[in-house]
Amino acid sequence: MAKLLELQLQNFRNLKPYKLTFGPRLNLIVGDNAAGKTSVIEAVWTLSSGRSFRTAKPQHLIQQDTSELTLFARVEQQHQTHAIGLSRSDEKVLIKVDGESIQTQAELASKLPVQLLTPESHRLLEEGPKARRHYLDWGCFHQSQSFINAWRHYQRALKQRNHGLKTKLPKEQIQLWSPQLIETAAEVDRIRQDYVEALTPYLAEFCQALMPELKMIPECHFRTGWPKSAGTFAQALESNFQKDFQQGHTQYGCHRADIKFRFDGQDALIKLSRGQQKLFVCALLLAQASLYEKTANEAVIMLIDDLPAELDAHHRKTLLKLLQALDIQHILTSTDQSLIPLLDAENSKIWQLEKGQFTEILQD
Ligand SMILES: Nc1ncnc2c1ncn2[C@@H]1O[C@H](COP(=O)(O)OP(=O)(O)O)[C@@H](O)[C@H]1O
Numbered sequence: 001m002a003k004l005l006e007l008q009l010q011n012f013r014n015l016k017p018y019k020l021t022f023g024p025r026l027n028l029i030v031g032d033n034a035a036g037k038t039s040v041i042e043a044v045w046t047l048s049s050g051r052s053f054r055t056a057k058p059q060h061l062i063q064q065d066t067s068e069l070t071l072f073a074r075v076e077q078q079h080q081t082h083a084i085g086l087s088r089s090d091e092k093v094l095i096k097v098d099g100e101s102i103q104t105q106a107e108l109a110s111k112l113p114v115q116l117l118t119p120e121s122h123r124l125l126e127e128g129p130k131a132r133r134h135y136l137d138w139g140c141f142h143q144s145q146s147f148i149n150a151w152r153h154y155q156r157a158l159k160q161r162n163h164g165l166k167t168k169l170p171k172e173q174i175q176l177w178s179p180q181l182i183e184t185a186a187e188v189d190r191i192r193q194d195y196v197e198a199l200t201p202y203l204a205e206f207c208q209a210l211m212p213e214l215k216m217i218p219e220c221h222f223r224t225g226w227p228k229s230a231g232t233f234a235q236a237l238e239s240n241f242q243k244d245f246q247q248g249h250t251q252y253g254c255h256r257a258d259i260k261f262r263f264d265g266q267d268a269l270i271k272l273s274r275g276q277q278k279l280f281v282c283a284l285l286l287a288q289a290s291l292y293e294k295t296a297n298e299a300v301i302m303l304i305d306d307l308p309a310e311l312d313a314h315h316r317k318t319l320l321k322l323l324q325a326l327d328i329q330h331i332l333t334s335t336d337q338s339l340i341p342l343l344d345a346e347n348s349k350i351w352q353l354e355k356g357q358f359t360e361i362l363q364d
């Protein structure tokens with residue numbers, strides 16, 4: 001089980017220097033708007049990925065009027081404890097795992113695997129396929145060791161083909177990339193389809209737990225990225241060649257895949273109320289975390305920012321109960337003080353956050 005034991009913050013956003021010692025289950029940080037709640041979630045995310053989910057400009061993370069931020073975490077994984085440290089100034093970033101500098105983001109993510117649920121996660125339903133592909137591929141990446149390689153080779157072949165199309169090379173030359181593109185697409189496609197199939201029962205289970213009143217089962221429809229009517233990917237590439245050539249890029253392929261969520265044959269956005277959509281997105285991420293736990297035999301840490309916004313009291317309670325019952329560590333933020341009495345004192349830790357200042361709330 002991956003568990004975040006401790007997080008030390010220094011000069012990160014508006015947060016005052018503090019050491020959070022987390023519990024193995026539910027950790028709740030409550031505070032008003034602008035207290036710094038999202039910043040805490042962002043700090044953990046930054047340690048897990050090397051970057052923020054809120055800004056492309058890392059210097060925004062450094063506290064005003066200071067020159068360097070540092071984050072330090074102790075993580076328990078497979079009965080071993082690891083230390084992760086990150087410091088960032090305007091000029092440079094330094095990331096160390098167990099005292100050794102590391103080079104790649106993948107190394108970091110494997111030390112501190114997290115799953116993020118924020119109010120923006122709603123774009124999984126609302127926006128175009130990009131966010132859903134990202135969701136899907138997070139799962140595929142962890143599900144199958146060959147995914148990342150297949151995906152990289154696919155992208156390389158696609159880039160070459162697009163370059164050929166753009167610079168108007170002769171067809172025979174552009175087609176030289178087809179075998180690699182087709183072969184890697186088949187692999188990516190197979191892993192994605194398997195993943196969706198494996199995920200669906202988990203999703204149904206979490207939907208049922210969070211919304212027992214919903215008498216419908218979610219359906220996941222995977223779309224390969226080329227029309228069914230076009231036949232195989234090889235046939236789609238061939239029949240669309242002229243159009244691709246005119247437009248200077250490859251229209252169809254794995255880079256266009258999508259996954260649709262339906263209830264009773266209709267899109268989740270149509271069939272579910274706004275509050276139910278929030279819970280559905282939550283179910284999507286919990287399903288992914290649970291499946292990950294099963295396949296990797298390792299738990300992700302769920303980071304949940306501002307979750308109960310827009311949920312009625314009854315569903316908030318159901319959700320909290322479910323979170324507490326799962327053997328996953330959660331770091332949850334909320335503006336809602338009334339959640340505190342709902343928590344089971346044995347399995348939870350709570351902090352009050354005011355203008356960047358933490359105070360632990362001890363429960364009796
Ligand atoms: N680099 C920074 N230095 C100091 N304060 C910052 C920095 N970046 C953001 N803030 C401030 O931190 C506060 C907390 O933001 P946030 O974490 O989004 O709070 P919450 O999620 O609790 O609403 C905001 O008032 C914001 O203006």
Ligand SMILES: [Mg+2]
Pocket residue numbers: 037038039305306
């Ligand atoms: Mg916030």
